[in-house]
Each structure stands twice: as structure tokens, then as C-alpha cells.
Amino acid sequence: MSGHAVQTSTGIPNKKLAMWAFLASDCMFFGTLISTHLIYRKIADNINIREIFDIELTSFSTFILLGSSLFMALAVSAAHKSSMQSMRKMLAGTIFFGLIFLACQVYEFYHFAVGLELTLSTFRGDYNLFGTTFYVLTGTHGVHVALGVFWLISWLIYSYTGKMKPENAEDVEVAGLYWHFVDVVWIIIFPVVYLIEYI
Amino acid sequence: MATNPTESFILDKPPETKSPSKLSAWFRRPTQHDKGLVDLLTTIDHKKIGMMYGFFALTFLMIGGLEALFIRVQLMYPENNFIDARTYNQMFTMHGTTMVFLAIMPLSAAFFNFIMPLQIGARDVAFPRMNTFSLWAFVFGAIFINLSWLFPSVDGAGVGSAPAIGWFGYAPLTSKSYDAGLGTDFWIMGLQILGLASLLASFNFITTILNMRAPGLKMMRLPVFTWMTLITSFLIIMAFPAITVALVQLMFDRQFGTHFFEVEAGGKPILWQHLFWIFGHPEVYILILPVMGIVSEILPVFSRKPLFGYGLIVFSGAIIGFLGFSVWSHHMFTTGMGVIATSAFSIMTMLIAIPTGVKIFNWIGTIWGGRVKFSTPMLFSIGFISLFMLGGFTGIMHSSVPVDAQQQDSYFVIAHFHYVLIGGNIFGILGGIYYWMPKFSGRQMNETLGKVIWLGVFVGFNLAFFPMHYLGMTGMPRRTHTYKSEMGWDHWNFWSSVGALTLGAFLFIFFLQTLYTFFKGKRCKEDPWDSRTLEWATANPPKSYNFARTPIIKVRDQIWENKHGAKENSMDFEPAESHGVHMPDNSWWPFYCSVGIFIAALGMIFNRSEITVFGSTFDHGFEIPILGGVILLFSIIKWALEGPGGYHLHPEEDQTKISN
Numbered sequence: 104m105s106g107h108a109v110q111t112s113t114g115i116p117n118k119k120l121a122m123w124a125f126l127a128s129d130c131m132f133f134g135t136l137i138s139t140h141l142i143y144r145k146i147a148d149n150i151n152i153r154e155i156f157d158i159e160l161t162s163f164s165t166f167i168l169l170g171s172s173l174f175m176a177l178a179v180s181a182a183h184k185s186s187m188q189s190m191r192k193m194l195a196g197t198i199f200f201g202l203i204f205l206a207c208q209v210y211e212f213y214h215f216a217v218g219l220e221l222t223l224s225t226f227r228g229d230y231n232l233f234g235t236t237f238y239v240l241t242g243t244h245g246v247h248v249a250l251g252v253f254w255l256i257s258w259l260i261y262s263y264t265g266k267m268k269p270e271n272a273e274d275v276e277v278a279g280l281y282w283h284f285v286d287v288v289w290i291i292i293f294p295v296v297y298l299i300e301y302i
Numbered sequence: 303m304a305t306n307p308t309e310s311f312i313l314d315k316p317p318e319t320k321s322p323s324k325l326s327a328w329f330r331r332p333t334q335h336d337k338g339l340v341d342l343l344t345t346i347d348h349k350k351i352g353m354m355y356g357f358f359a360l361t362f363l364m365i366g367g368l369e370a371l372f373i374r375v376q377l378m379y380p381e382n383n384f385i386d387a388r389t390y391n392q393m394f395t396m397h398g399t400t401m402v403f404l405a406i407m408p409l410s411a412a413f414f415n416f417i418m419p420l421q422i423g424a425r426d427v428a429f430p431r432m433n434t435f436s437l438w439a440f441v442f443g444a445i446f447i448n449l450s451w452l453f454p455s456v457d458g459a460g461v462g463s464a465p466a467i468g469w470f471g472y473a474p475l476t477s478k479s480y481d482a483g484l485g486t487d488f489w490i491m492g493l494q495i496l497g498l499a500s501l502l503a504s505f506n507f508i509t510t511i512l513n514m515r516a517p518g519l520k521m522m523r524l525p526v527f528t529w530m531t532l533i534t535s536f537l538i539i540m541a542f543p544a545i546t547v548a549l550v551q552l553m554f555d556r557q558f559g560t561h562f563f564e565v566e567a568g569g570k571p572i573l574w575q576h577l578f579w580i581f582g583h584p585e586v587y588i589l590i591l592p593v594m595g596i597v598s599e600i601l602p603v604f605s606r607k608p609l610f611g612y613g614l615i616v617f618s619g620a621i622i623g624f625l626g627f628s629v630w631s632h633h634m635f636t637t638g639m640g641v642i643a644t645s646a647f648s649i650m651t652m653l654i655a656i657p658t659g660v661k662i663f664n665w666i667g668t669i670w671g672g673r674v675k676f677s678t679p680m681l682f683s684i685g686f687i688s689l690f691m692l693g694g695f696t697g698i699m700h701s702s703v704p705v706d707a708q709q710q711d712s713y714f715v716i717a718h719f720h721y722v723l724i725g726g727n728i729f730g731i732l733g734g735i736y737y738w739m740p741k742f743s744g745r746q747m748n749e750t751l752g753k754v755i756w757l758g759v760f761v762g763f764n765l766a767f768f769p770m771h772y773l774g775m776t777g778m779p780r781r782t783h784t785y786k787s788e789m790g791w792d793h794w795n796f797w798s799s800v801g802a803l804t805l806g807a808f809l810f811i812f813f814l815q816t817l818y819t820f821f822k823g824k825r826c827k828e829d830p831w832d833s834r835t836l837e838w839a840t841a842n843p844p845k846s847y848n849f850a851r852t853p854i855i856k857v858r859d860q861i862w863e864n865k866h867g868a869k870e871n872s873m874d875f876e877p878a879e880s881h882g883v884h885m886p887d888n889s890w891w892p893f894y895c896s897v898g899i900f901i902a903a904l905g906m907i908f909n910r911s912e913i914t915v916f917g918s919t920f921d922h923g924f925e926i927p928i929l930g931g932v933i934l935l936f937s938i939i940k941w942a943l944e945g946p947g948g949y950h951l952h953p954e955e956d957q958t959k960i961s962n
Contacts, residue, residue: 135577235562
């Protein structure tokens with residue numbers, strides 16, 4: 104039982120199947136938040152969103168997050184081949200790129216909130232809906248990335264304890280599924296929140 | 303117990319022959335030798351978890367029923383002043399919230415937990431410790447919402463600061479300007495905890511059903527109850543995110559000044575209605591599908607015939623699940639969505655009656671020509687079919703927009719959904735408890751008392767809710783604290799209250815009978831009903847390991863085939879594993895995780911608010927939520943690192959030892 108994977112009726116490991124179910128559910132979370140943003144996008148008339156966004160920075164961080172998925176895929180592949188050294192490097196790469204993305208978002212939020220006076224409730228002192236939906240949507244995504252980074256750091260540390268077994272490759276793959284999903288969500292958020300303002 | 307030394311995931315610990323000291327069990331990982339409270343708090347056994355779900359849910363059913371009786375006594379006479387208007391609002395809010403989230407859903411979860419793994423021949427659910435967490439998150443969430451009764455309200459009106467916003471908490475009633483107290487906050491945070499519990503439980507059930515079926519148990523051989531568990535779990539994971547996001551948005555509005563539902567800044571209260579009902583309508587099917595599964599198990603057993611149209615019943619259930627997501631706006635016909643949206647939702651609502659009707663014909667077809675035995679579970683199932691149909695008919699009336707416009711927010715709607723939820727749901731659940739009690743406890747409910755209770759519940763229920771059709775049609779609005787005698791509603795309101803008191807009395811007797819039978823009832827034989835599905839291949843009550851050897855399934859209704867079918871269809875067993883059955887250890891961490899969440903949620907209530915509670919003023923930032931979050935994080939890490947642990951049982955040669 105411990106030497107080989109537990110047999111399941113579908114052939115898919117339990118943890119992976121549960122992760123797929125969670126991701127299906129998470130689609131609805133983001134679907135609801137993105138819908139809210141799109142419904143409210145045009146209501147605020149006292150703000151020019153193009154002047155707010157720094158599309159170069161966001162394009163850069165999007166590119167970085169996409170790049171992290173490549174590292175993640177390589178990490179999963181290395182884990183399945185039981186090549187510990189390579190897996191550690193690739194995990195570290197994923198974590199590093201994830202942290203760059205988070206740093207960009209922290210900078211973006213700080214710049215918006217302090218520099219441009221866009222808060223959760225107001226823009227330059229007037230009530231505004233844009234901050235409401237923008238911060239909650241992209242903030243939720245940021246929390247997902249942060250949890251993913253935390254998860255991957257946990258695996259990186261665990262890989263140094265000497266307790267890691269070949270079966271754990273499956274767990275790294277489950278973490279990878281989550282990471283790729285969070286990436287895919289950003290690929291949707293980037294056009295429907297950022298690029299749409301430039302049409 | 304002999305353990306195989308090559309099994310690397312077994313913890314290295316000395317074999318314990320005698321029970322360790324009681325106190326130390328609170329500070330280390332509990333083992334199979336720990337009994338009593340420690341075992342209950344830390345158990346990962348799906349059967350014990352199911353029983354605890356059932357116990358808490360039945361308790362909340364009684365509390366929710368009591369709240370309903372306050373409403374009915376207030377409405378018994380015109381211009382009555384039994385409770386004041388605010389208290390009345392709190393009663394109907396907490397009645398709805400309690401019945402939907404704290405009684406019916408966990409009662410379904412109790413059946414899912416106990417019955418489903420047995421029906422598919424599994425040892426336990428896929429993630430036993432996550433199951434423990436779901437249970438305690440539910441319990442803490444339920445306690446959390448009800449804590450609101452204890453905190454004084456801002457303006458001194460009503461009972462404590464219980465929410466008074468209706469169970470669907472429409473904006474802008476929930477905004478700070480209309481409710482500055484704590485009630486709405488308790489409601490928001492409590493429902494989020496309950497949502498988390500439901501979501502995790504559903505991931506667990508989906509994985510279990512898809513992945514842990516016994517060999518040969520193909521999807522189209524699954525018992526219908528297991529099918530409905532699967533469909534319900536999918537509904538939960540797709541529907542709950544909408545309410546969770548809506549609640550988070552509302553929490554941000556109240557705590558951090560966003561404007562999701564604040565009109566003055568351009569927010570749209572109608573968005574809340576949409577988000578709520580995108581969850582809320584699938585929720586209706588989340589409540590009813592498990593019961594349809596229970597009834598589909600009971601009818602064939604007591605008609606002594608296979609279920610008529612198994613495939614149709616299964617696929618109708620799935621179609622109901624799909625269509626359930628496309629009808630939410632029929633709760634909002636009077637909000638002015640426009641002709642096209644209204645027509646589309648009206649047509650979809652009419653369509654959903656088709657698969658439901660298909661099921662009803664299949665159930666009738668199952669009884670038709672059978673050798674029907676009118677035992678208590680069967681009586682409740684027949685009650686279910688007839689009363690659920692009545693609720694369904696009024697539902698079809700609501701699908702017509704002009705008719706709905708007349709009935710919106712009237713007592714007609716109250717009659718409609720109580721026919722579906724009591725006539726449907728409670729009847730099915732009571733039937734299920736009478737049917738599976740031998741499985742739960744090895745004891746059988748008294749049949750005579752059961753039939754008396756059935757009659758009392760049936761008469762009381764119809765007396766309470768049928769007159770509401772008339773009341774609604776003559777214009778009595780729902781959520782009305784009182785009414786003038788000139789309105790002509792005195793007569794039916796009086797009899798409705800008499801019916802409600804009767805219903806409440808008999809449900810309380812049922813509650814007592816269930817408790818009595820569970821602990822003290824008469825022992826029964828192994829297969830008292832001559833049943834058909836795999837759970838009856840286990841002992842009454844099942845041993846901790848469920849099946850000593852994994853069964854190999856050859857046909858649908860396997861146990862019936864074993865008893866009465868062709869010999870070649872009889873069930874086989876896999877050879878016993880050389881190292882026995884692996885039983886994982888109990889764990890404290892799921893429980894501590896829910897404690898952490900409870901503390902964090904409590905902290906969010908008092909965050910940034912200066913509210914005097916029990917004489918002292920609270921003015922907190924994020925200290926308490928952070929404390930709760932640290933407990934949660936610490937528990938998750940410990941949980942992740944502790945592993946399944948456990949020991950090995952050798953059921954056949956060790957039979958006597960195991961039953962200790």
C-alpha cells in the first residue's frame with residue numbers, strides 16, 4: 104500500500120481529484136467577483152481608469168506569472184523523476200517569480216492608494232466604486248498567489264528534511280495544479296480588468 | 303495487534319495494551335484506546351461523524367421549530383402582542399437560517415456521512431480528517447450564529463442582537479445605516495464558516511464516490527442515494543462560491559467601507575439578490591435531492607420491487623442539478639428585470655418541472671404492482687411523494703410571471719416552500735431515520751409509535767400550511783408582525799397555529815423517540831427490512847472497519863440479489879489483506895482548526911467597532927482575527943505533518959477484540 108499508489112476507481116489519485124473539484128469551485132468564486140467588477144465598471148464616472156493603470160508594470164508582472172508556470176511544470180516533472188536537486192531549483196524559481204508578481208501588486212496597490220488616492224471607498228475624496236471592485240477582485244487573486252507561494256515554500260523546506268518520499272511527487276503535482284489555475288485566472292483578469300480599459 | 307514492519311507510514315510507537323491516562327489524551331495524538339469526549343472530538347470515523355451531524359442537526363431542528371412556534375403563536379390572533387415586532391423579525395430570520403443551514407443541510411450530511419461510504423463498500427471517506435474538520439466547522443458556525451442571541455442590541459429592542467434581516471438578508475437592510483448592531487455581522491461570519499464546512503465536505507464526498515467504489519460497482523450500479531449525494535455535492539461546490547463572495551462583499555461593505563451594495567455610492571442592492579439566488583436556487587435542490595435519494599431507497603424495499611426506471615431517476619436528478627443553475631431569477635420576477643430575462647427564467651422554471659415529474663412517476667411506478675408493506679419509513683415516503691407534489695404544483699404556478707406577481711411575498715409562497723421543505727424534506731428525512739436506525743444503532747424504532755407520529759405530523763403539517771394558500775390568496779403578506787381583524791384572516795390563522803403546535807409537538811415526540819431508540823431501543827436483527835443495497839451487508843451497527851473484506855459487486859441491488867437472485871450474481875469478496883485493515887488514528891488538529899476559525903470570526907465581529915458587551919467596551923483592531931489565524935495556521939501545519947498514523951486490524955481472527 105505505501106510502496107505504490109493507492110488504487111482508485113477512476114485511476115486518478117484522491118488528492119488530485121479533490122483539487123480538481125476545488126478548482127471547479129474556485130472558478131465560481133472568481134466568476135462571481137469578475138462579474139461584479141464588469142457590472143460596476145461603467146458606473147463610476149468621476150475616474151479615468153486609463154490614467155490610473157500602469158499597463159507596462161502589469162504586463163511585466165503578467166509575463167512573470169506566466170513564466171512561473173513554466174518553472175512549476177518543470178518542478179512537477181522533476182518531482183516525478185525523483186530528481187530532488189532539479190525539483191528544488193525549479194520550486195525556488197517558481198517561488199521567486201511568484202514573489203516578484205506579489206511585489207508588483209503590493210507596489211501597484213500602494214501607488215494607487217497613496218499616490219493616486221484610490222481607496223476601497225473613495226477616489227480623491229469622492230465615493231467611487233472602482234476601488235471597491237478592483238481591490239477586492241485583484242486582492243483575492245493576490246491572496247491566492249500568496250497562499251500558493253506559502254505552499255511551495257513549505258514543499259521546498261520539506262524537501263530538505265529528508266522525509267520526502269517518491270509518492271510526494273503527486274502532492275507537488277497537486278500544488279502545481281493549484282499554481283497553474285491561479286495563473287489561468289490572472290490570464291482572464293488581465294484582459295477583462297486591465298486591457299478592456301484600452302479598447 | 304500484529305503490524306507489518308515494512309509499512310513505513312505506521313507511526314513508531316510502543317504497542318499499547320492498557321488504556322493510557324485520561325488527561326494526557328488532551329495533549330497528544332489520540333489513539334483507538336481513547337474513549338469518551340476525546341474520541342468524540344477527534345474521531346475520524348465517518349459513522350461517528352455522521353451521528354454527531356445528526357445529533358446537532360436534530361437539536362437545531364427543535365430550536366428552529368421553537369422559533370417557528372413563536373411566529374405562529376404571535377399570528378394566532380389578530381393584533382396579538384405575544385412578541386414585539388423586532389423579536390418577530392428575529393424569529394423568522396433565525397427560523398429560516400436555522401432550518402436551512404443548521405437543520406436540513408446537516409441532516410443530509412449525516413446521511414451522506416453514515417450511509418454513502420457503506421453503500422459503495424468503502425472503509426471511510428477519502429479524507430477522514432477533513433471530514434472531522436467539516437463537522438466541527440459546522441458545529442462552531444452554528445453556535446456562532448446563535449451566539450448573537452446573547453449580545454445586547456444597540457437600541458435595546460428585540461432579543462439580544464440576533465439578525466432581523468430575513469434569511470436571505472436583502473440589501474440594503476443589511477447595510478450599516480439600517481442595522482448598526484452585531485446581528486448582521488454574526489449572520490455574515492457564521493454563514494461563511496458554514497459554507498466552508500459544506501464546501502470541504504462536498505470535495506470529500508465527490509472524491510469518495512468517484513474514487514472509492516468497491517470493485518465492480520460501476521456508476522450505473524450505484525444506489526440512488528449515493529447518486530444523489532454526488533449530484534448534491536456538485537451543486538454545493540458550484541453554488542456556495544456565489545453566496546460566499548456575496549457575504550465577503552457584504553462584510554467588506556460593513557467593515558471596510560466598500561460600496562458593493564451601498565446605493566449612495568452607486569452600488570446596486572439588486573446585485574445581492576442575484577448573487578444570493580444564484581446560490582439560493584441550487585440550494586433548494588441541495589436540500590431536496592438527498593431526500594429524493596432516501597425515498598428512492600425506501601420505496602423499492604417496502605414495495606419489494608426494483609426501483610422503476612433507475613436510469614431515468616438518476617439522469618433526472620442530474621438534469622435537475624443542471625437546470626437548477628438557470629432558474630434563480632424566478633425569485634425576482636417582480637424586480638423589473640425586463641421582458642426577455644423574465645420570460646427566459648419563466649420557461650426554464652417550467653422546464654425543471656419535467657425531470658421532477660419524471661421522478662414522481664417513477665416512484666409511483668415502483669409502488670405499482672408491488673407487495674407494499676406500510677411500515678413507518680414507507681408511510682413517510684408516500685407522504686413525501688404526495689405532499690412534495692402539492693408543493694411542486696404551487697411551484698409551477700409561480701413559474702408563470704403574472705401569477706407570481708400576485709403571489710410574491712404573500713403567505714401563498716410560505717405555503718409553497720413549506721410543502722416542499724417539510725412535506726418533502728422533513729418527511730423524507732424522518733423516513734430515512736426510521737429506515738436506517740437499525741444501521742445507526744442496531745436498534746429499531748417502535749413501529750406503533752412511528753405510525754402515530756406519522757399521522758400526527760401529517761395532520762399537523764397540513765392543518766398548519768394548507769390554510770396559508772387561502773391566506774396568501776386573500777392578500778396576507780409574509781413577514782407581517784400582526785394583522786387587523788377586519789382583514790378576515792383570523793379563522794385560518796388560528797387553525798394554522800393549532801396545526802403548527804400539533805406539528806411541533808409530534809416532531810418533539812419524534813426527537814425523543816430517536817434519542818431513546820438510539821441509546822436504549824430494542825435490538826433488532828441484521829436485516830430487518832429485507833433491504834437491497836450494500837450497507838446492509840455490514841453489521842448493525844457497522845464495525846469500525848465497515849467491511850472485513852472488500853466486496854466485489856456484480857449487479858445493482860447487490861444484497862437483494864445475494865438473498866433472492868441467481869447464484870452467479872452473488873457478491874464475492876476480495877481476499878483479506880495480509881496485514882489486515884489499516885485504521886488511521888484520530889486527530890486533534892481538525893478540531894483546533896475550527897477553533898481557530900471560530901476565534902478569527904469572532905474577532906472580525908468586534909473589529910473596528912466600539913460596542914459595549916456585558917458592561918465593557920470592545921475596541922479592537924485585528925488582534926483577535928490574527929490570533930485565530932495563527933491557531934488555524936499552526937493546526938494546519940501540524941495536521942499536514944502528522945500523517946495518517948494508525949494501526950492494523952485483523953477482523954476475522956480478531957472479532958472479539960475489535961468489538962471492545
